[in-house]
Amino acid sequence: MIFYTYMWLRENGTPYYVGKGVRSRVYRKGGPPKDRIILEPHTSEEEAFAAEKFLIAYYGRIDLGTGCLRNRTAGGEGTTNMARRPAAWNKGSKGVVKAWNKGKQLSTEHRVAVSRTKKGCSPWNKGKVGVQRGSKHLLGTKNSKATRIKKSARMKKLWAENPNWRSK
Numbered sequence: 001m002i003f004y005t006y007m008w009l010r011e012n013g014t015p016y017y018v019g020k021g022v023r024s025r026v027y028r029k030g031g032p033p034k035d036r037i038i039l040e041p042h043t044s045e046e047e048a049f050a051a052e053k054f055l056i057a058y059y060g061r062i063d064l065g066t067g068c069l070r071n072r073t074a075g076g077e078g079t080t081n082m083a084r085r086p087a088a089w090n091k092g093s094k095g096v097v098k099a100w101n102k103g104k105q106l107s108t109e110h111r112v113a114v115s116r117t118k119k120g121c122s123p124w125n126k127g128k129v130g131v132q133r134g135s136k137h138l139l140g141t142k143n144s145k146a147t148r149i150k151k152s153a154r155m156k157k158l159w160a161e162n163p164n165w166r167s168k
Helices: 045-059 096-101 108-119 145-161
Strands: 003-009 015-022 037-042
Antiparallel strands (some): 003 015, 003 037
């Protein structure tokens, strides 16, 4: 896995945010256009975190009055979800999540919040027209033969790459 640090630049070329990422994270957060993003690849997550800390310290933070960055922390915290997972998760084994969570207790506040959302709150789209999933104009429509062939090929490839997806 390739980790990187990134800087989002203002129109005048000065950086306003520094972060650490993997895969396409830098483009998913609603940042600037691609021509105003600088990426620096790293061989490990630790190296990327160190570079993030260095860049934030070098350019300084607006909230501390030390520089031009909008970052709210000194950097170096957080994780790529893959780094903290048990090795078995990466294999796609069934029941691993259940085993991982077995015996863990939710806090009282968390249980109350979950209960409240299940009991009294209506869905976000209740009573709204045209925003429900599977809108009427899409019901009963079929994909073209070319689209069905592409989807089938993609799923066959995914099944071949992930044999543990098959139910036993």
